[in-house]
Amino acid sequence: MVYIAVDLGGTNIRVARCNAEGQILARVGYPTRAEEGVEAVIARIIHAIQEVWPADEPVEAMGVGVPGPLDPHTGVVLTAPNLGWENVPLADRLRDQFHVPCFVGNDANLAALGEWQYGAGRGHKHMVYLTISTGIGGGVITHGVLLEGAHGLGAELGHIVVEAKEGPRCGCGQIGCLEAVASGTAIARMAQEAWARGDPVPWPDPSGVTAKDVAEAAARGDPIAGAIMDRAAFYLGVGIATFWHIFNPTLIILGGGVMKAGDWFLEKIRTYARERAMTLAYVTPIVRTALGDHVGLLGALAYARMRCAQGSPA
Incomplete structure (x- = not known):
């Protein structure tokens, strides 16, 4: 079973396919280009996910780290100043596109979780x-x-x-x-x-x-x-x-x-x-x-695994 991890930043979008042990199996990255607007950024995220999506293995869930205050229960990004976003239902958009559970969390919180699960905080x-x-x-x-x-x-x-x-x-x-x-x-x-x-x-x-x-x-x-x-x-x-x-x-x-x-x-x-x-x-x-530039992706992975284990609604 594999997971999709998304690290959305004001400058770059990073997306990876990972296994539960924290191995990055495939990874792509694109400039965010937030100035092009919400729809353009979401389209870029979807394209990146499609690039790493496995051909013959089911995806357990997706985890997404986003800068700025959000509601992790609904997956709505309340405000992301670096992106120019307000009240964006990101989890719903990705869930509707890929038909797997999608969990959205604050990027720094997820990075902490990643370090705890896979890095210096073990x-x-x-x-x-x-x-x-x-x-x-x-x-x-x-x-x-x-x-x-x-x-x-x-x-x-x-x-x-x-x-x-x-x-x-x-x-x-x-x-x-x-x-x-x-x-x-x-x-x-x-x-x-x-x-x-x-x-x-x-x-x-x-x-x-x-x-x-x-x-x-x-x-x-x-x-x-x-x-x-x-x-x-x-x-x-x-x-x-x-x-x-x-x-x-x-x-x-x-x-x-x-x-x-x-x-x-x-x-x-x-x-x-x-x-x-x-x-x-x-x-x-x-x-x-200890995770360096991988901390956002492994944090998103850890968050998806955590929410799945909790039985949280996707």
Whole structure:
């Protein structure tokens, strides 16, 4: 028996055929091109699924990870700012097309589930996953169960407030969210602000600077870039200490493009988190994702398997 896993992002659509053991048997990817509209993106997802659909083996179910708040019970994407979607019945559309159960979940929640089932979180009943990329998302496993909340909207870890009074405005509309001060977007914004102040920045054109550019300059020893990355690490440490206190996990897993900065950045985060732990009893290992770019697909697989096991309506 095989499963179809879909990782829908603002930039790329990734689709795979997988077995229950977490092996990716076939995989394709396409640009999302969200600017073309909902119907064009759904058509692209359907085409990608058709490419990996098995010729002679039944599909047990499909799992789909989507960025943004959604209702996992109905499979309706409530809002996905990176896609420009609102109230899109994605599960129904895919179920009607392929006639197999389809389960839609928040991409960061699913990534947490994937790491727990197949990656660095194996063997842990209590863990927190945080993805630090364009935005910041998260997922929580507690007592061996994915925490989704009453309406499937739980574990929005990137939107805890860490700078309530004078923090920058987040993409969600609130002030001082962790995402607004420590995401890849935030790092790029801080670089542009440094240029606007007249700081001696190492990038001549701030309009195209990325978090990767800033991290690479920091690794070379540039003091402005180093200060920006240090600020992001500080707030990530504050956030992780908060998660330690709330969830009491045995492991913190960090993923996303910003974590490719290097070991020096991870060590800064660990240091700041330890400094803010109420007691050392809360302190647990902070590690990188073990699944890398496969985390979204394997998370979608794990979610489909979980919902099938629960007997959840498709």
